[in-house]
Amino acid sequence: MSTGVPITDPHFWQDEEECTLEILKQVFRSCTDEEMPLLEERLACLREAGQVLYEVCILPSVHYADRRVCASNRCM
Numbered sequence: 923m924s925t926g927v928p929i930t931d932p933h934f935w936q937d938e939e940e941c942t943l944e945i946l947k948q949v950f951r952s953c954t955d956e957e958m959p960l961l962e963e964r965l966a967c968l969r970e971a972g973q974v975l976y977e978v979c980i981l982p983s984v985h986y987a988d989r990r991v992c993a994s995n996r997c998m
Contacts, residue, residue, distance in 0.1 A: 936969060936972035
C-alpha cells in the first residue's frame with residue numbers, strides 16, 4: 923500500500939496486466955534475497971478470489987440495480 927499497489931482490491935487481483943508476478947514480488951519482497959515461497963500459486967489464488975468476489979458481490983448488485991431501473995421505468 924505504501925508502494926501505491928492496490929493489493930487489497932479484488933479488481934486489481936483479476937487484472938492480469940496490472941497484477942503481475944513481478945508486482946507481487948515487489949509487494950511481498952523480503953529483507954533477504956529469498957523470494958516468497960509459492961508466489962506463482964499465490965497469484966493464481968488471488969486471481970481466483972478476485973473472480974469469485976466479482977461474481978458473488980458485484981454482479982448480483984448490478985443485476986439488482988438493473989431490475990430496479992427496469993421496474994421504475996415501467997411505472998412511467
